[in-house]
Amino acid sequence: MGVRTNIIDKWAERAWADYLIAVTVIGAHLLIIRLSGSGDWLTWIGATQRTDMYAAATGAVSAIGGLSAIAIAIYTTANGERLRAVRQQRHGELRRTWRSLLQGTALACALILAAFSLDRDGDPFSVRFIFEYAMVFAALRFARFVWLFDQIMAVSDADLVEEGSSVAVPARDPNWLERRRRQYDSGA
Numbered sequence: 407m408g409v410r411t412n413i414i415d416k417w418a419e420r421a422w423a424d425y426l427i428a429v430t431v432i433g434a435h436l437l438i439i440r441l442s443g444s445g446d447w448l449t450w451i452g453a454t455q456r457t458d459m460y461a462a463a464t465g466a467v468s469a470i471g472g473l474s475a476i477a478i479a480i481y482t483t484a485n486g487e488r489l490r491a492v493r494q495q496r497h498g499e500l501r502r503t504w505r506s507l508l509q510g511t512a513l514a515c516a517l518i519l520a521a522f523s524l525d526r527d528g529d530p531f532s533v534r535f536i537f538e539y540a541m542v543f544a545a546l547r548f549a550r551f552v553w554l555f556d557q558i559m560a561v562s563d564a565d566l567v568e569e570g571s572s573v574a575v576p577a578r579d580p581n582w583l584e585r586r587r588r589q590y591d592s593g594a
Contacts, residue, residue, distance in 0.1 A: 425543065452527070459537075464519060468511070473551070481500075517540035
């Protein structure tokens with residue numbers, strides 16, 4: 407097992423690490439701002455533009471939550487032998503992970519909405535950092551979601567493609583579109 411695989415496995419087992427990583431990233435950003443006096447990119451735009459960005463980000467993070475729900479539906483409806491075995495052996499871990507992903511999306515949306523409602527001219531409450539934290543956290547959760555979905559799909563795909571399968575692959579017909587157009591034109 408390589409170093410990369412080991413790191414990914416450790417990250418996959420520890421959903422709570424996303425909270426710490428996001429805090430570390432924002433902490434480092436705050437330190438850079440304090441030491442250099444620059445890099446506070448959200449102060450470069452006005453409060454109106456920030457609130458517009460918060461609204462757009464809320465929509466994007468919510469869409470990720472919707473994709474998570476779709477992925478869960480795909481996972482629960484797949485019925486290959488390997489995927490059934492994974493669900494039987496790891497159902498508790500998978501349920502916790504999916505729930506954590508959905509809860510993380512809800513938390514990110516709530517934090518962005520809090521920033522949206524509290525931001526004023528000059529940002530006296532520094533809520534822009536709440537927004538930054540929410541976005542870093544959402545990005546980490548999205549990476550986790552993509553990774554988990556890819557793992558589940560790999561197991562599901564393995565059920566579809568058995569070695570030595572006698573299923574015939576249909577021949578590709580490059581002229582099907584033209585034939586279809588002629589058929590449509592003659593019927594119209």
